[in-house]
Amino acid sequence: MNGLAVIVVAAVVLVIGYVVYGRWLAKSWGVDADALTPAVRMEDDKSFAPASRFTVFSHQFSSICGAGPVTGTIVAMMFGWLPVLLWVLVGGIFFGAVHDFGALYASVKNNGKSLAQLIEKYIGRTGRRLFLLFSWLFCGIVIAAFTSMVAGTFKMTVGDAGIDFAKSYAAGTAGTISILFTFVAMFFGWVCRKFDLKGAKEFALAVLLIAVMFFAGMHFPIYLDINGWIAVVMVYLVLASAMPIQVLKQPRDYLTTIMMVAMILGAIAGIFVLAIHGQATMTAPMIASTEAMDKLAASGNFMFPVLFVSVACGALSGFHSLVSSGTSSKQVANEKDMLSVGYGAMVLESLVAVIAIVTAGIMYGDMNTAGTGALNGGVASTPFQIFAAGLAKGMTTIGLDSTFTTVFMTMNVSALALTSLDAVARIGRSSFQEFFFKTNDALQSDQKQSGAMGVITNVWFATIVTLLLGLSLTFGGYLNIWPLFGASNQLLGGMTMITLAVFCKATGRKGWILYAPVAFLLVCTFTSLAMSVYGCATALAAGVTADVLATKGLQLIFAVLLMVLGLIVAVNCLKEFFGAEAGSMPDEEPEWTELGRQRVADAAKDALHDSVSGTAAPAEA
Numbered sequence: 001m002n003g004l005a006v007i008v009v010a011a012v013v014l015v016i017g018y019v020v021y022g023r024w025l026a027k028s029w030g031v032d033a034d035a036l037t038p039a040v041r042m043e044d045d046k047s048f049a050p051a052s053r054f055t056v057f058s059h060q061f062s063s064i065c066g067a068g069p070v071t072g073t074i075v076a077m078m079f080g081w082l083p084v085l086l087w088v089l090v091g092g093i094f095f096g097a098v099h100d101f102g103a104l105y106a107s108v109k110n111n112g113k114s115l116a117q118l119i120e121k122y123i124g125r126t127g128r129r130l131f132l133l134f135s136w137l138f139c140g141i142v143i144a145a146f147t148s149m150v151a152g153t154f155k156m157t158v159g160d161a162g163i164d165f166a167k168s169y170a171a172g173t174a175g176t177i178s179i180l181f182t183f184v185a186m187f188f189g190w191v192c193r194k195f196d197l198k199g200a201k202e203f204a205l206a207v208l209l210i211a212v213m214f215f216a217g218m219h220f221p222i223y224l225d226i227n228g229w230i231a232v233v234m235v236y237l238v239l240a241s242a243m244p245i246q247v248l249k250q251p252r253d254y255l256t257t258i259m260m261v262a263m264i265l266g267a268i269a270g271i272f273v274l275a276i277h278g279q280a281t282m283t284a285p286m287i288a289s290t291e292a293m294d295k296l297a298a299s300g301n302f303m304f305p306v307l308f309v310s311v312a313c314g315a316l317s318g319f320h321s322l323v324s325s326g327t328s329s330k331q332v333a334n335e336k337d338m339l340s341v342g343y344g345a346m347v348l349e350s351l352v353a354v355i356a357i358v359t360a361g362i363m364y365g366d367m368n369t370a371g372t373g374a375l376n377g378g379v380a381s382t383p384f385q386i387f388a389a390g391l392a393k394g395m396t397t398i399g400l401d402s403t404f405t406t407v408f409m410t411m412n413v414s415a416l417a418l419t420s421l422d423a424v425a426r427i428g429r430s431s432f433q434e435f436f437f438k439t440n441d442a443l444q445s446d447q448k449q450s451g452a453m454g455v456i457t458n459v460w461f462a463t464i465v466t467l468l469l470g471l472s473l474t475f476g477g478y479l480n481i482w483p484l485f486g487a488s489n490q491l492l493g494g495m496t497m498i499t500l501a502v503f504c505k506a507t508g509r510k511g512w513i514l515y516a517p518v519a520f521l522l523v524c525t526f527t528s529l530a531m532s533v534y535g536c537a538t539a540l541a542a543g544v545t546a547d548v549l550a551t552k553g554l555q556l557i558f559a560v561l562l563m564v565l566g567l568i569v570a571v572n573c574l575k576e577f578f579g580a581e582a583g584s585m586p587d588e589e590p591e592w593t594e595l596g597r598q599r600v601a602d603a604a605k606d607a608l609h610d611s612v613s614g615t616a617a618p619a620e621a
Contacts, residue, residue, distance in 0.1 A: 001282045003358040004275035007268060010089060010354040014347045017093035022343040025098060029105060029509050033336040036590065036600065038112035040333060043596040047430075048112060049246040050333035052198065053340060058257035059250060059331060061345040063323045064100070065260065066420030067149060067384070068313025069353040070413075072486075074360045074383035076310040078296060079303050080287035081361050084311055085354065091308075091315030092350030095517045099493055101342030102500040102514070103321035107329035108338060109507075109587045113440070115325040115496060116431065120440050122502045122585070123572050131495070132435040134565055135322060136466065138488060139428030142319070143237070143470025144478035145485070146421040151229035153384075153414045154178070163223055170403075172221030174410040175229065178418060179222065180213045181252060182236055189251030206255050218407060230474060233421070234467055240422035241429045242463045245327065249422060256419050263391070263412045264348075267355050270394020274362070277397070282361030300535055305528040308520075309486035314353025316521070318492025319420075320346065322427045356383075359390035388413050428466040433457045441591075480551045481558045487528040488558075491566050494521035498573040506576075508583030522570060529566075532559045 039050040051059075076084045107113055110121065116135065120128035154175035157167040188209055192202055224232070240248055274280040288296070293303070308315075324342055332338055363386050388409040395405040436456050455461055497518045504511030536556035539548055 001286065001361075002275055003280040003282050003362050004271050006085070006282065006358050006361075007271060007354060010085065011351060013089050014092065014350055014354075017089075017097070018344060018347045021093055022097060022101070022339055022347070025101065025343070025513070026339045029504075031335045031338060033334060035335055037108055037332050037335060038329065038591070039331050040600060041590055041592050041596045042112060042330075043599055044593050045246070045595065046244045047327070048330045048593070048596075049244070049250070051246070051250055051331045052333070053337040055250055055254055056328055056331045056333075056337060056341050057345055059253040060100075060104075060323060060328045060341050061348055062253040062256045062260065062415075062419035063327070063423035064313065064317065064320045064345060064420065065349045065352055065416060066313060067146065067417050068311075068317060069349055070356045070387045070416065071383045072311045073314055073353045073356045074386060076307050077284060077357065077360055078288065078301065079293070079307055080285045081282065081357050082286045083303065083307055085357055087307060087311055088314050088350050088353045088357070091311070092347060092353075094513075095493075095521075096314075096316035096320070096350070097343040097346040098513065098517065099316055099318075099497055099500075100320045100324050100346045101338065102503075103324035103496055104329050104332070104338055104342035106500060106503045107325035108332055108335060111441075111588050111591045112330045113325065114430065114434065115321050115499065116434055117440050118325065118503065119495075119499055119569070122499060122506060123569070123576050127569055127572050128440075129435065130565055130568060132431050134488075134492075134562075135431040136428055136435065136469075138319075138492065139322075139424045139431065140466065140469035140473055141478050141481065141485060142424045143421065143428065143467065144473035145482060146417045146424070147230055147233050147237075147470060147474050148478075149384075149417050150178075150233055150414050150421065151226045153410065153417075154224070154229045155226040156223040158225075165223075168223055169221055170406045170410045172223045173217045173407045174414055175224065175232075176220055176222045177213050177217035177407075177411050178414060179232065180216060181255065182239065182248065184209050184213055185252035185255055186248050188255060189247060192251070193246070202254075203258070206258055210255060210259060214404075214407070214411075217411075218404075230471075233418075234471060236418075237422060237425040237467055237470075238463055241425040241466070242459050245331070245426075249327075249426070250331070252422075253419060256415050260412060260415060263408070264352065264355065266395045266398075266400075266408075267359070267391045269398050270391065270396075271355075271358065271362070273397040274394055280358075280362055282358060282364070284361040284364035300531065302531075305524040305531075308524050309490055309528045311353070312486060312489050312493075314350050314356075316490070316493050316517075318489045318494070318496055319424070321492065321496040323423055326427045326430060327423065355391075356387055359394075360386050363390040363393075384413050425463070425467065425470070428470075429459070429463045432462040432466050433459070480554045484529075484532060484555055484558055484562065487525050487532065488562055490521055491525040491529075491562060494518060494525055495566065495569050495573075497521060498570060498577075502573055502577050502580065505582055506580045506585040507587060522566070526563065526566065529559050529563050532556075533563070 037050070039048050042048045043050060073084050073088065103115060106118055107115075110118060113121065116128045116132045119131050154171050156172060157164040188206065191197065191205065197205060240252075243249075271280050285292075296302070312318075313320075328341055332341060360383070392402070392405040392409045395408075396402050436453060497514050501511045501514045501518055503509075504514065533556060536552040536559065539552040540556065
């Protein structure tokens with residue numbers, strides 16, 4: 001199969017899904033372009049900060065498009081690339097995009113409430129507390145994994161004679177650019193706010209700054225070991241998590257998205273040129289052979305549920321709901337932007353997953369994923385290395401310098417993890433704070449707490465505690481429970497979808513489109529967790545050692561806790577769903593901040609002045 005043909009067909013399917021199904025969904029639920037969004041009404045220069053459509057889209061896309069679209073899809077290709085592709089397309093359009101848009105939509109219609117606050121409103125306080133605890137621990141695991149991944153990407157290579165500069169150059173250069181991104185992003189955001197740069201001017205400045213950062217990085221690479229880079233990442237996360245979102249996160253996501261879109265366009269162009277030269281054939285198996293399937297089953301890797309748990313980002317990922325309701329809903333300046341932000345960002349991420357599938361399929365004869373059976377020939381490599389090497393190979397065919405493409409892809413690989421990492425850190429921090437708040441008001445940051453509660457709910461304190469959890473797991477622990485990450489992530493997606501089903505019924509909206517995804521996700525995740533419980537119990541029964549206790553024992557405890565949590569939330573949701581009267585809980589009355597009132601009033605005065613000036617000119621003439 002020609003890889004370019006796969007990309008073209010997939011892109012057409014995704015665009016049709018967005019135009020037809022996405023627009024129908026938005027119209028069905030109702031989008032009011034004249035309504036003032038929470039970002040406008042409740043602006044506080046902290047978390048609620050209205051932004052342009054592209055800025056919010058950039059935040060959403062760069063936050064959700066982490067390691068998953070690359071890692072999960074390539075690993076799942078042990079079943080063949082066709083099943084993975086079908087799940088990405090069907091899941092992306094009918095599951096993931098609906099999930100992401102739904103979480104964003106429900107939050108915007110409820111004064112910017114997070115998913116946990118929505119759970120409390122529609123299900124109950126107990127469900128909210130349990131969900132926040134799960135969310136905080138979940139974020140801690142992701143912080144640990146992605147910090148380790150980024151630091152591992154940037155770390156220098158040491159040989160017998162010291163630092164191997166040739167092998168360390170790309171990593172050191174990408175590390176320098178990443179450090180520059182933090183300070184340049186703050187400068188970029190300040191300039192855009194100060195001089196009111198928008199549209200083409202904002203984009204031009206962003207491209208110029210990205211070019212300057214790459215030039216500086218390629219001439220001044222920084223060489224640190226893995227612990228040094230872990231320290232750098234943690235300092236960055238403190239800033240990204242605690243600072244007002246428009247100071248660092250918004251402008252950084254804008255810059256990162258431009259770079260990642262350039263990567264997508266470069267990848268497609270490279271595969272196009274490879275196709276012209278007859279080098280874009282996907283040699284990986286379309287569907288794994290019966291013998292291969294039997295071997296996989298023998299080791300516990302059944303296509304159901306492993307495929308649907310492994311391929312999260314790109315098809316459906318529960319983590320996306322935390323971004324949609326936790327940060328993006330507080331930046332949407334107009335309800336009509338929700339479709340492109342919630343649904344559109346997910347569709348674009350699905351395209352990234354398709355590119356990863358095609359890249360791995362083309363690289364099948366050169367590399368393989370160690371220990372997974374995803375690719376069977378050549379040199380052992382990680383999914384990210386396959387992705388980066390494949391795209392760099394394709395981009396060199398269009399005339400780009402090989403050194404530049406290697407640095408560019410290394411930077412993009414790290415950006416995929418870093419942009420999700422800072423979003424996770426921010427969500428983990430807010431989850432920690434929300435756990436201790438008694439109110440269900442989204443404007444909790446304005447509360448004046450006293451005594452111990454004032455310390456615990458302080459932004460900086462909550463940030464440090466959350467990052468300490470991630471840091472402790474980075475140096476030991478997270479790998480022991482990482483095998484359950486996929487199931488916990490999809491369980492989060494199931495809990496989000498069932499909450500949205502209750503929201504739709506309670507507010508009188510059409511929720512039937514959520515029923516099949518809810519049933520599928522709950523069956524899939526509980527099957528995966530039950531298989532994990534059985535496997536861990538079997539391993540413990542065969543012999544208890546320190547290593548077995550540290551891995552299988554911990555996994556068993558975590559899996560049981562996840563099942564209990566999922567059951568509690570699911571049962572309570574079902575009770576509310578069948579007990580709620582359709583249309584019994586209308587959307588919340590709009591809340592305001594003083595800053596929001598002032599800026600809306602100022603905008604109205606400016607609009608009136610412009611209108612008067614515009615009508616007066618012809619009369620004078």
